[in-house]
Amino acid sequence: MLRVGWIGCGRHATEMLLPQLVRHAVRLVALCDTDEAALTRAGERFGVPDLARARDYKALLARGDIDAIGMAVGPKAHVAMAADALASGRPVFIEKPPGANVADARAIATAVERAGRPAVLGFMKRYSTANRIAANLVHSPGFGAPAGFLGEYMTAPTYFEGNPDYTGFYLHHCVHYMDLVPFLMGEVTALTARRHEIAPGKLLLHVHFRFANGGLGTLAMGTNQSRATPMEWWQVMSDHRRVEVRNVHEVRYYRAPAFKIDDLAATLTDSEDTLVWEPNLTVAANEDHKGYHTLLGSFVAVARGEAATAPMAADGVRAMGLLDAMIRSIETGREETF
Numbered sequence: 001m002l003r004v005g006w007i008g009c010g011r012h013a014t015e016m017l018l019p020q021l022v023r024h025a026v027r028l029v030a031l032c033d034t035d036e037a038a039l040t041r042a043g044e045r046f047g048v049p050d051l052a053r054a055r056d057y058k059a060l061l062a063r064g065d066i067d068a069i070g071m072a073v074g075p076k077a078h079v080a081m082a083a084d085a086l087a088s089g090r091p092v093f094i095e096k097p098p099g100a101n102v103a104d105a106r107a108i109a110t111a112v113e114r115a116g117r118p119a120v121l122g123f124m125k126r127y128s129t130a131n132r133i134a135a136n137l138v139h140s141p142g143f144g145a146p147a148g149f150l151g152e153y154m155t156a157p158t159y160f161e162g163n164p165d166y167t168g169f170y171l172h173h174c175v176h177y178m179d180l181v182p183f184l185m186g187e188v189t190a191l192t193a194r195r196h197e198i199a200p201g202k203l204l205l206h207v208h209f210r211f212a213n214g215g216l217g218t219l220a221m222g223t224n225q226s227r228a229t230p231m232e233w234w235q236v237m238s239d240h241r242r243v244e245v246r247n248v249h250e251v252r253y254y255r256a257p258a259f260k261i262d263d264l265a266a267t268l269t270d271s272e273d274t275l276v277w278e279p280n281l282t283v284a285a286n287e288d289h290k291g292y293h294t295l296l297g298s299f300v301a302v303a304r305g306e307a308a309t310a311p312m313a314a315d316g317v318r319a320m321g322l323l324d325a326m327i328r329s330i331e332t333g334r335e336e337t338f
Helices: 011-021 036-046 057-061 075-087 102-115 129-138 167-185 292-303 313-332
Strands: 002-007 026-032 068-071 092-094 119-121 148-154 188-199 202-211 216-222 232-237 242-246 250-254 275-277
Touching: 002 011, 002 057, 011 026, 011 036, 011 292, 026 036, 026 057, 057 075, 068 075, 068 292, 075 092, 075 102, 092 292, 102 119, 102 313, 119 292, 119 313, 129 167, 129 242, 129 250, 148 167, 167 188, 167 202, 167 216, 167 232, 167 313, 188 313, 202 313
Parallel strands: 002 026, 002 068, 068 092, 092 119, 148 216
Antiparallel strands: 148 232, 188 202, 202 216, 232 242, 242 250, 250 275
16 A cells, blocks of 8 residues: 655645545555645545644655655645655655746756656646547557647636736646647647737637657647637547547547448448547546546556656656747747757
Protein backbone atom coordinates (compact mmCIF):
# COMPACT_ATOMS: atom_id res chain seq x y z
CA MET A 1 0.00 0.00 0.00
CA LEU A 2 1.60 3.26 -1.17
CA ARG A 3 1.53 5.91 1.57
CA VAL A 4 0.82 9.36 0.11
CA GLY A 5 1.09 12.83 1.59
CA TRP A 6 -0.91 15.51 -0.24
CA ILE A 7 -0.30 19.27 -0.40
CA GLY A 8 -3.20 21.51 -1.41
CA CYS A 9 -6.81 20.85 -0.38
CA GLY A 10 -8.71 23.22 -2.67
CA ARG A 11 -11.79 22.36 -4.67
CA HIS A 12 -9.93 20.86 -7.61
CA ALA A 13 -7.89 18.55 -5.39
CA THR A 14 -10.82 17.41 -3.27
CA GLU A 15 -13.34 17.00 -6.10
CA MET A 16 -11.18 15.81 -9.02
CA LEU A 17 -7.86 14.39 -7.83
CA LEU A 18 -8.10 12.88 -4.36
CA PRO A 19 -11.34 10.91 -4.99
CA GLN A 20 -9.61 9.18 -7.91
CA LEU A 21 -6.28 8.74 -6.12
CA VAL A 22 -7.83 6.84 -3.21
CA ARG A 23 -9.49 4.37 -5.59
CA HIS A 24 -5.99 2.96 -6.12
CA ALA A 25 -4.00 0.90 -3.63
CA VAL A 26 -2.85 3.92 -1.65
CA ARG A 27 -3.31 5.23 1.86
CA LEU A 28 -3.64 8.98 2.29
CA VAL A 29 -1.64 9.49 5.47
CA ALA A 30 -1.17 13.26 5.64
CA LEU A 31 -2.61 16.50 4.25
CA CYS A 32 -1.40 20.08 4.05
CA ASP A 33 -3.07 23.39 3.28
CA THR A 34 -2.64 26.94 4.55
CA ASP A 35 -6.43 27.30 4.71
CA GLU A 36 -7.53 25.79 8.02
CA ALA A 37 -11.13 25.31 6.93
CA ALA A 38 -10.17 23.60 3.66
CA LEU A 39 -7.70 21.38 5.51
CA THR A 40 -10.33 20.37 8.05
CA ARG A 41 -12.93 19.57 5.38
CA ALA A 42 -10.46 17.45 3.39
CA GLY A 43 -9.19 15.65 6.49
CA GLU A 44 -12.68 14.73 7.60
CA ARG A 45 -13.73 13.67 4.12
CA PHE A 46 -10.72 11.45 3.43
CA GLY A 47 -10.19 10.11 6.94
CA VAL A 48 -6.91 11.86 7.71
CA PRO A 49 -6.68 12.53 11.47
CA ASP A 50 -6.08 15.98 12.89
CA LEU A 51 -2.51 15.16 13.95
CA ALA A 52 -1.68 14.32 10.31
CA ARG A 53 -2.91 17.68 8.99
CA ALA A 54 -0.28 20.41 8.54
CA ARG A 55 -0.46 24.09 7.70
CA ASP A 56 3.24 24.12 6.67
CA TYR A 57 4.18 21.81 3.79
CA LYS A 58 7.69 21.36 5.23
CA ALA A 59 6.14 19.74 8.29
CA LEU A 60 4.45 17.23 5.99
CA LEU A 61 7.74 16.56 4.17
CA ALA A 62 9.44 15.91 7.51
CA ARG A 63 7.20 12.94 8.25
CA GLY A 64 8.77 9.48 8.04
CA ASP A 65 5.62 7.60 7.04
CA ILE A 66 5.19 8.97 3.49
CA ASP A 67 6.32 7.16 0.33
CA ALA A 68 5.16 9.70 -2.27
CA ILE A 69 3.96 13.30 -2.44
CA GLY A 70 1.11 14.78 -4.45
CA MET A 71 0.37 18.46 -4.86
CA ALA A 72 -2.13 20.82 -6.42
CA VAL A 73 -1.18 24.26 -5.15
CA GLY A 74 -1.08 26.49 -8.23
CA PRO A 75 1.63 27.39 -10.74
CA LYS A 76 3.56 29.90 -8.64
CA ALA A 77 3.91 27.55 -5.66
CA HIS A 78 4.61 24.35 -7.56
CA VAL A 79 8.28 25.03 -8.23
CA ALA A 80 9.60 25.46 -4.68
CA MET A 81 7.31 22.83 -3.18
CA ALA A 82 8.13 20.28 -5.89
CA ALA A 83 11.86 20.89 -5.49
CA ASP A 84 11.65 20.40 -1.73
CA ALA A 85 9.48 17.29 -2.10
CA LEU A 86 11.90 15.76 -4.59
CA ALA A 87 14.86 16.64 -2.38
CA SER A 88 13.15 14.72 0.45
CA GLY A 89 13.65 11.59 -1.65
CA ARG A 90 10.07 10.90 -2.73
CA PRO A 91 8.40 10.65 -6.14
CA VAL A 92 6.07 13.58 -6.75
CA PHE A 93 2.80 14.20 -8.57
CA ILE A 94 2.39 17.83 -9.67
CA GLU A 95 -0.93 19.01 -11.04
CA LYS A 96 -0.62 21.07 -14.20
CA PRO A 97 0.71 23.60 -14.92
CA PRO A 98 4.24 22.92 -13.67
CA GLY A 99 4.94 26.54 -12.89
CA ALA A 100 4.00 29.88 -14.38
CA ASN A 101 6.32 29.67 -17.41
CA VAL A 102 8.90 27.49 -19.10
CA ALA A 103 11.67 28.65 -16.74
CA ASP A 104 9.67 27.21 -13.84
CA ALA A 105 9.16 23.94 -15.72
CA ARG A 106 12.90 23.74 -16.37
CA ALA A 107 13.57 24.34 -12.67
CA ILE A 108 11.39 21.34 -11.82
CA ALA A 109 13.18 19.24 -14.43
CA THR A 110 16.51 20.26 -12.87
CA ALA A 111 15.21 19.31 -9.41
CA VAL A 112 14.17 15.89 -10.79
CA GLU A 113 17.65 15.32 -12.18
CA ARG A 114 19.35 16.49 -8.99
CA ALA A 115 17.17 14.35 -6.69
CA GLY A 116 17.05 11.27 -8.90
CA ARG A 117 13.32 10.97 -8.21
CA PRO A 118 10.50 11.18 -10.78
CA ALA A 119 7.87 13.90 -11.10
CA VAL A 120 4.62 12.97 -12.85
CA LEU A 121 2.61 15.91 -14.21
CA GLY A 122 -1.15 16.25 -14.28
CA PHE A 123 -1.77 16.35 -18.03
CA MET A 124 -4.91 14.22 -17.84
CA LYS A 125 -6.07 14.89 -21.42
CA ARG A 126 -3.79 12.05 -22.52
CA TYR A 127 -5.74 9.74 -20.20
CA SER A 128 -9.33 10.50 -21.18
CA THR A 129 -10.64 7.14 -22.36
CA ALA A 130 -11.63 8.45 -25.79
CA ASN A 131 -8.35 10.35 -26.20
CA ARG A 132 -6.35 7.23 -25.29
CA ILE A 133 -8.25 5.10 -27.81
CA ALA A 134 -7.76 7.71 -30.52
CA ALA A 135 -4.09 8.30 -29.66
CA ASN A 136 -3.41 4.56 -29.86
CA LEU A 137 -4.94 4.56 -33.34
CA VAL A 138 -2.86 7.57 -34.39
CA HIS A 139 0.33 5.92 -33.11
CA SER A 140 -0.44 2.54 -34.70
CA PRO A 141 1.49 1.48 -37.84
CA GLY A 142 -1.71 1.12 -39.86
CA PHE A 143 -2.70 4.76 -39.39
CA GLY A 144 0.30 6.16 -41.22
CA ALA A 145 2.12 9.42 -40.59
CA PRO A 146 -0.19 12.05 -39.07
CA ALA A 147 -0.50 14.88 -41.58
CA GLY A 148 -2.95 17.29 -40.01
CA PHE A 149 -4.48 18.31 -36.70
CA LEU A 150 -7.69 20.28 -36.21
CA GLY A 151 -9.19 21.04 -32.84
CA GLU A 152 -11.21 23.33 -30.62
CA TYR A 153 -11.13 23.64 -26.86
CA MET A 154 -13.46 26.30 -25.52
CA THR A 155 -14.69 27.57 -22.18
CA ALA A 156 -16.88 30.36 -20.84
CA PRO A 157 -15.85 33.86 -19.66
CA THR A 158 -16.93 33.06 -16.08
CA TYR A 159 -13.39 32.79 -14.68
CA PHE A 160 -11.73 35.39 -16.90
CA GLU A 161 -13.91 38.51 -16.87
CA GLY A 162 -11.94 41.26 -15.19
CA ASN A 163 -8.65 39.47 -15.93
CA PRO A 164 -7.50 41.36 -19.04
CA ASP A 165 -4.19 39.51 -19.35
CA TYR A 166 -5.97 36.11 -19.39
CA THR A 167 -3.17 34.50 -17.39
CA GLY A 168 -5.52 32.02 -15.76
CA PHE A 169 -6.99 31.02 -19.11
CA TYR A 170 -3.54 30.38 -20.59
CA LEU A 171 -2.15 28.48 -17.60
CA HIS A 172 -5.14 26.38 -16.61
CA HIS A 173 -6.88 25.90 -19.94
CA CYS A 174 -4.64 26.37 -22.97
CA VAL A 175 -1.75 24.42 -21.43
CA HIS A 176 -3.72 21.16 -21.78
CA TYR A 177 -3.43 21.28 -25.56
CA MET A 178 0.18 22.38 -25.47
CA ASP A 179 0.73 18.87 -24.11
CA LEU A 180 -1.92 16.97 -26.10
CA VAL A 181 -1.08 18.31 -29.57
CA PRO A 182 2.60 17.21 -29.64
CA PHE A 183 1.64 13.98 -27.85
CA LEU A 184 -0.55 13.18 -30.86
CA MET A 185 1.40 14.75 -33.70
CA GLY A 186 5.06 14.75 -32.66
CA GLU A 187 7.40 17.65 -32.10
CA VAL A 188 6.36 21.18 -33.04
CA THR A 189 8.82 23.16 -35.17
CA ALA A 190 6.87 26.41 -35.50
CA LEU A 191 3.83 28.09 -33.95
CA THR A 192 1.80 31.19 -34.78
CA ALA A 193 -1.11 32.54 -32.70
CA ARG A 194 -3.74 35.20 -33.34
CA ARG A 195 -6.33 36.61 -30.96
CA HIS A 196 -9.73 38.28 -31.25
CA GLU A 197 -11.19 39.84 -28.10
CA ILE A 198 -14.94 39.96 -28.63
CA ALA A 199 -15.49 41.79 -25.33
CA PRO A 200 -13.61 41.95 -22.01
CA GLY A 201 -13.28 38.36 -20.81
CA LYS A 202 -14.40 36.92 -24.15
CA LEU A 203 -11.32 35.89 -26.12
CA LEU A 204 -10.90 33.73 -29.23
CA LEU A 205 -7.48 32.33 -30.20
CA HIS A 206 -6.35 30.55 -33.36
CA VAL A 207 -3.05 28.71 -32.97
CA HIS A 208 -1.30 27.27 -36.02
CA PHE A 209 1.36 24.56 -35.79
CA ARG A 210 4.03 23.11 -38.06
CA PHE A 211 5.40 19.71 -37.04
CA ALA A 212 8.74 17.99 -37.54
CA ASN A 213 7.13 15.37 -39.80
CA GLY A 214 5.86 18.10 -42.15
CA GLY A 215 2.31 18.04 -40.80
CA LEU A 216 0.18 21.09 -40.08
CA GLY A 217 -2.30 21.92 -37.33
CA THR A 218 -4.88 24.50 -36.33
CA LEU A 219 -6.37 24.83 -32.85
CA ALA A 220 -9.13 27.22 -31.77
CA MET A 221 -9.36 28.06 -28.07
CA GLY A 222 -11.45 30.66 -26.35
CA THR A 223 -13.59 31.95 -23.51
CA ASN A 224 -16.67 32.78 -25.56
CA GLN A 225 -18.85 29.66 -25.34
CA SER A 226 -21.29 28.29 -22.79
CA ARG A 227 -20.05 25.51 -20.53
CA ALA A 228 -23.51 23.95 -20.85
CA THR A 229 -22.72 22.84 -24.42
CA PRO A 230 -20.03 20.45 -25.73
CA MET A 231 -16.78 22.40 -25.66
CA GLU A 232 -14.11 20.12 -27.10
CA TRP A 233 -13.36 18.36 -30.38
CA TRP A 234 -10.21 17.27 -32.20
CA GLN A 235 -9.20 15.37 -35.32
CA VAL A 236 -5.95 13.90 -36.62
CA MET A 237 -5.77 12.88 -40.27
CA SER A 238 -3.29 10.86 -42.29
CA ASP A 239 -3.55 9.49 -45.84
CA HIS A 240 -7.16 8.31 -46.31
CA ARG A 241 -7.62 7.92 -42.56
CA ARG A 242 -8.72 10.23 -39.78
CA VAL A 243 -9.77 9.86 -36.18
CA GLU A 244 -11.99 12.26 -34.26
CA VAL A 245 -12.85 12.68 -30.59
CA ARG A 246 -16.03 14.57 -29.77
CA ASN A 247 -16.88 15.96 -26.33
CA VAL A 248 -14.16 13.84 -24.64
CA HIS A 249 -16.27 10.68 -24.97
CA GLU A 250 -16.95 9.70 -28.60
CA VAL A 251 -14.34 8.31 -31.01
CA ARG A 252 -14.90 8.08 -34.77
CA TYR A 253 -12.34 6.34 -36.96
CA TYR A 254 -12.74 6.96 -40.71
CA ARG A 255 -10.99 4.80 -43.31
CA ALA A 256 -11.52 4.55 -47.12
CA PRO A 257 -14.71 2.54 -47.76
CA ALA A 258 -16.07 1.73 -51.20
CA PHE A 259 -19.17 3.57 -52.43
CA LYS A 260 -22.26 1.52 -51.60
CA ILE A 261 -25.06 3.23 -53.50
CA ASP A 262 -24.99 0.89 -56.53
CA ASP A 263 -23.96 -2.27 -54.67
CA LEU A 264 -27.05 -4.31 -53.80
CA ALA A 265 -24.88 -6.63 -51.71
CA ALA A 266 -23.35 -3.75 -49.73
CA THR A 267 -22.64 -4.38 -46.09
CA LEU A 268 -20.24 -3.06 -43.48
CA THR A 269 -16.58 -4.01 -43.86
CA ASP A 270 -14.40 -4.35 -40.77
CA SER A 271 -11.29 -3.06 -42.51
CA GLU A 272 -12.87 -0.10 -44.32
CA ASP A 273 -16.00 1.35 -42.80
CA THR A 274 -16.17 3.88 -39.99
CA LEU A 275 -15.80 2.65 -36.42
CA VAL A 276 -17.54 4.49 -33.58
CA TRP A 277 -16.94 4.09 -29.85
CA GLU A 278 -18.57 5.79 -26.88
CA PRO A 279 -18.86 4.68 -23.26
CA ASN A 280 -21.94 3.30 -21.60
CA LEU A 281 -22.61 6.11 -19.15
CA THR A 282 -25.21 4.09 -17.26
CA VAL A 283 -22.57 1.85 -15.66
CA ALA A 284 -20.79 2.30 -12.32
CA ALA A 285 -20.66 5.82 -10.94
CA ASN A 286 -16.92 5.58 -10.30
CA GLU A 287 -16.08 5.39 -14.01
CA ASP A 288 -13.79 8.33 -14.86
CA HIS A 289 -13.65 8.90 -18.59
CA LYS A 290 -12.20 12.37 -18.00
CA GLY A 291 -8.83 10.77 -17.27
CA TYR A 292 -7.83 11.56 -13.69
CA HIS A 293 -8.17 7.99 -12.41
CA THR A 294 -5.88 6.52 -15.06
CA LEU A 295 -3.39 9.39 -14.77
CA LEU A 296 -3.11 8.92 -11.01
CA GLY A 297 -2.81 5.16 -11.52
CA SER A 298 0.24 5.86 -13.67
CA PHE A 299 1.67 8.03 -10.90
CA VAL A 300 1.14 5.25 -8.35
CA ALA A 301 2.94 2.80 -10.66
CA VAL A 302 5.84 5.23 -11.21
CA ALA A 303 6.09 5.86 -7.46
CA ARG A 304 6.40 2.12 -6.88
CA GLY A 305 9.18 1.86 -9.44
CA GLU A 306 7.01 -0.07 -11.89
CA ALA A 307 7.13 0.35 -15.65
CA ALA A 308 4.57 2.95 -16.69
CA THR A 309 4.18 5.70 -19.26
CA ALA A 310 3.27 9.08 -17.82
CA PRO A 311 3.78 12.78 -18.56
CA MET A 312 7.06 13.64 -16.88
CA ALA A 313 9.13 16.75 -16.22
CA ALA A 314 10.46 16.92 -19.79
CA ASP A 315 6.88 16.94 -21.09
CA GLY A 316 6.19 19.88 -18.81
CA VAL A 317 9.14 21.78 -20.27
CA ARG A 318 7.82 21.15 -23.79
CA ALA A 319 4.24 22.16 -22.96
CA MET A 320 5.23 25.30 -21.10
CA GLY A 321 7.67 26.22 -23.87
CA LEU A 322 4.84 26.01 -26.41
CA LEU A 323 2.55 28.02 -24.14
CA ASP A 324 5.15 30.75 -23.69
CA ALA A 325 5.68 30.81 -27.46
CA MET A 326 1.93 31.09 -28.04
CA ILE A 327 1.72 34.09 -25.72
CA ARG A 328 4.71 35.77 -27.42
CA SER A 329 3.17 35.20 -30.84
CA ILE A 330 -0.13 36.70 -29.67
CA GLU A 331 1.73 39.79 -28.51
CA THR A 332 4.07 40.20 -31.51
CA GLY A 333 2.17 38.60 -34.39
CA ARG A 334 5.33 36.72 -35.38
CA GLU A 335 5.89 33.02 -35.89
CA GLU A 336 7.84 31.28 -33.13
CA THR A 337 10.26 28.55 -34.23
CA PHE A 338 11.88 25.73 -32.27
